[in-house]
Amino acid sequence: MESNMKPKLEVKNITKTFFSDKGAFQAVEDVSFQIREGEFLVLLGPGRCGKSVLLNIISGLLEQTSGAVYFNGQEIHGVNPEISMVFQKTAVMPFKTVQQNVELGLKFAGMDKKKRAEISEHYINLVGLKGFEKSYPPQLSGGMKQRVGIARAYATNPEVLIMDEPFGQLDAQTRYSMQNEILRISAEEKKTVLFVTNNIEEACSLGDRIVLLSACPARVKEIYDLNYLPKPRDIVSKEFLDIRQKISDNTDLAL
Template identity: 60%
Template sequence: MDQKKIKLSIKNISHGYIVNDDVFQAASNISLDVYDNEFLVILGPGHCGKTVLLNIISGLEEAEVGQKEIDGQPFKGSDKRIGMVFQELALMPWKTVMANTEFGPQMAGMSKQQRRKIAQKYIDLVGLHGFEKSYPNKLSGGMKQRVGIARAYTNEPEILLMDEPFGQLDAQTRYAMEEEIQRIWQQEKRTIIFVTNNIEEAIYLGDRIVLLSKCPAQIKEIYDVNLPRPRDSVSPEFLGLRKQISDNTDLPL
């Protein structure tokens, strides 16, 4: 990140839903620039609209107000340049690891040989070599989410959105996967927007941390994390930043 090039930028995003004849506001006037190849973490208390924000960026939902730009060009809806890793272990149980991974290029109409090659590259990258023919119910939680990551990469997006990808994993697997995602990102640089509600995870992974307020989501503060990688989660700097962010975090509802 020598010259900070803005990859993605969202401007004045606001969004709400109608709940019981009332407008429930989920996001309020959020503007954010994300730099090229940056690991940006969006941190916020539970149910504060983090997922909504990601869904808006990915185009799964359309914001009521606001614009999105990639490389300075406005866009709407979903876009090939944006990939997503989901919160739940969103694998198709009737497809093998390979078939799950190659799903994106298959949808795009790529030839089998070509998409297999790309999928294989990322299956190897996430460390699942040898499991191509396994079905998801034979995999552990960590392995399933590795498939999710490989699948997102196989679309070869420029921006990767990750919505609490490790939220459903047990603590040990989660630590391992945090290291893994860092390794994968360093090997295959992409712009990553990673959503979490876990402060340690945020500091461990993020180049920058965007702290959201409680609902409706607003940007409360943006922290630059200038600690060298791999980060030591018990170093004084780490713990200091942790306390700083923790003190500034709203209590979840």
């Protein structure tokens, strides 16, 4: 196995069942896949299929019923600081400026002010928010708030970035431009990314590989390798439309 092919993260036979007064509810069933170092892996599945439950297990916020998660070959338990999350509704703090928001994790880690400012400047520029350092989130559009969340996640320099439907709340036009932005950003700052979406076109535009999940409980239906399609991809090319159709034909629910 080539060194750049070694798994950074491995999800092995993960199952999650919630128990309540009403009985047992299975959200994830025997899910296994690997994320290679430097890979942009997309998890594609219908709404409420168990994607966020799975991500919360991978990031250590939730405990699995069975199975294991390995990071650099070691089984992990609990929250891993080397994994950063970007959420659908970015948890940007409205009373802190863009710069303060981006520096939050760095401040928490005890980094001094000068170093924090250098790093936040770099990532604010990277996500295209130069000039908005002193703005407050309520003054920003939805797309710009997501840029703040992305800059904040990158700024802590985690080994793995997890993005949970980060563009799900954006209008179609903004979503499309943010997809292009994330392609540009991930080409500039090579990272291992696990990106979750319920949108097939988004998955096909961004994914080096796509893990297609079933309807709830989430099971792996198929793993598609799209490395034969160089990025940025021409979304009206025959190759693109072919793979998009192939995946669409294999989905449980309309995506």
